[in-house]
């Protein structure tokens with residue numbers, strides 16, 4: 364059961380664009396991603412929830428505390444929300460420390476704050492405190508923005524495309540950091556992104572937006588179960604397997620899936636208790652028996668759940684793993700016929716360890 368709930372129905376008109384969320388009840392557990400096409404109203408909904416636009420109407424309450432009633436709003440400062448935007452929005456020509464202290468010094472006296480040294484160390488900017496923010500890299504600026512938000516001890520953290528302006532290496536580093544912080548601080552997060560990889564790595568649940576409305580709210584696993592999931596891009600269907608990190612041996616990282624073990628060719632340190640492994644359906648091959656003389660390391664015993672045709676040549680096979688998780692394999696219709704695939708048939712899912720991304 365989620366500890367926090369955001370409940371409401373919000374309207375906001377911006378020129379010709381109308382946000383009309385419809386009634387929603389959002390259990391805020393871990394990361395809730397707002398997902399939808401450009402212009403579908405994700406940022407507008409986030410701003411309405413945060414109380415950043417005076418023109419907002421409707422109803423909103425967080426854990427029973429009224430944030431919006433008709434046109435009356437609780438001021439944003441009183442909602443205890445932390446913000447991280449695409450552009451870190453730091454004060455230029457001020458040091459990192461001055462930027463961090465600026466917000467803290469403006470908090471009401473009774474407002475709780477977090478341990479400065481702890482946050483700064485945790486976010487990895489302890490050696491940057493006296494640097495002018497103008498000369499920080501994009502990734503470093505976002506770390507400062509995250510620290511600034513966490514120092515406010517927010518009840519809710521709102522992140523609007525926090526990684527989209529970064530290069531891939533900084534993106535990967537910050538994605539890992541955000542994942543760790545969410546687990547460590549147990550902070551509900553509302554997160555906007557266009558990138559399925561970020562959704563798959565972080566989301567507990569997803570709010571799908573379309574033309575200013577909330578279309579549907581689903582857990583990550585629910586939306587990945589749909590063969591036509593909006594999360595699937597030109598790379599095709601994706602599965603996310605959740606496990607616990609195990610040992611590293613001979614250059615392979617073990618991921619414990621309960622009954623099964625996966626081997627990843629990544630050996631960097633993992634600081635979270637659970638790990639999500641992203642598997643592209645097209646990287647999964649199937650065999651009717653467990654092949655012994657193959658370079659592919661991961662052989663998972665599965666049962667066919669369903670065959671879903673994609674077009675006249677290809678299909679998706681949904682597989683059940685022993686521990687209850689599901690995995691997609693994309694194969695040709697010709698292979699499916701040759702193997703005589705049908706529901707309940709036992710097949711071995713073969714995945715190269717280098718194809719797996721944590």
Ligand SMILES: Nc1ncnc2c1ncn2[C@@H]1O[C@H](COP(=O)(O)OP(=O)(O)OP(=O)(O)O)[C@@H](O)[C@H]1O
Nearest residue numbers: 377378379380399400401402403404405406407408
């Ligand atoms: N202040 C404004 N005045 C008029 N129209 C606006 C204003 N702000 C946003 N809009 C319009 O509202 C619509 C929704 O914008 P919003 O930024 O919420 O979409 P989004 O889903 O977050 O898009 P993106 O993914 O591109 O950031 C867009 O058509 C945008 O042009």
